[in-house]
Amino acid sequence: MKKVLVVSGHTDLKNSVANSTILGILKEKLPGAEFDLLDSLYPDFRIDVKAEQEKLLKADVVVLQFPIYWFSMPSILERWIEDVFLHGWAYGSTGDKLKGKVLIDSFTTGSPETAYQKGGAVGHTMDEFLVKTPVIAGFCGMKYAGRVYSGGMAWMALGANEAAKEQVRAKAAVHAGKLVKLIESL
Numbered sequence: 707m708k709k710v711l712v713v714s715g716h717t718d719l720k721n722s723v724a725n726s727t728i729l730g731i732l733k734e735k736l737p738g739a740e741f742d743l744l745d746s747l748y749p750d751f752r753i754d755v756k757a758e759q760e761k762l763l764k765a766d767v768v769v770l771q772f773p774i775y776w777f778s779m780p781s782i783l784e785r786w787i788e789d790v791f792l793h794g795w796a797y798g799s800t801g802d803k804l805k806g807k808v809l810i811d812s813f814t815t816g817s818p819e820t821a822y823q824k825g826g827a828v829g830h831t832m833d834e835f836l837v838k839t840p841v842i843a844g845f846c847g848m849k850y851a852g853r854v855y856s857g858g859m860a861w862m863a864l865g866a867n868e869a870a871k872e873q874v875r876a877k878a879a880v881h882a883g884k885l886v887k888l889i890e891s892l
């Protein structure tokens with residue numbers, strides 16, 4: 707099995723239903739994977755660049771796990787990429803440390819998938835919003851393996867009760883299963 711690094715970009719994982727469920731299932735199904743929970747490691751956004759680069763060096767597959775915030779990845783995950791994927795290390799004439807590694811997006815939205823279509827509530831497709839990760843992968847010599855995306859994960863919008871949380875947990879379990887299958891196929 708390839709070495710997997712799952713980078714959680716949720717800014718408040720303790721209060722997450724969907725992303726915490728996905729991560730819990732991944733920990734169970736991928737016991738050899740390393741989990742990088744940015745919200746608990748770097749609540750002040752002061753990224754330990756060397757430590758993060760060491761984790762990336764050991765990984766064959768890098769999974770970015772996050773909820774969509776304002777049509778993008780959360781700021782802590784953006785900051786992690788900005789600080790860690792440095793010129794001369796991740797890209798540039800001498801930046802080859804990520805070359806050949808696989809990058810996967812795994813994310814959730816509160817709104818249903820139908821909102822992210824032409825003519826949907828948001829008016830744009832997810833491809834229009836998340837063009838960045840495939841570009842980053844290519845720029846760094848990584849292989850982009852695609853994304854696993856699940857919408858309708860805002861349990862508060864579904865009724866803000868235990869039944870709504872269970873509904874989101876069930877969707878999150880399906881999401882995690884798809885992600886595990888993708889990782890295992892590599």
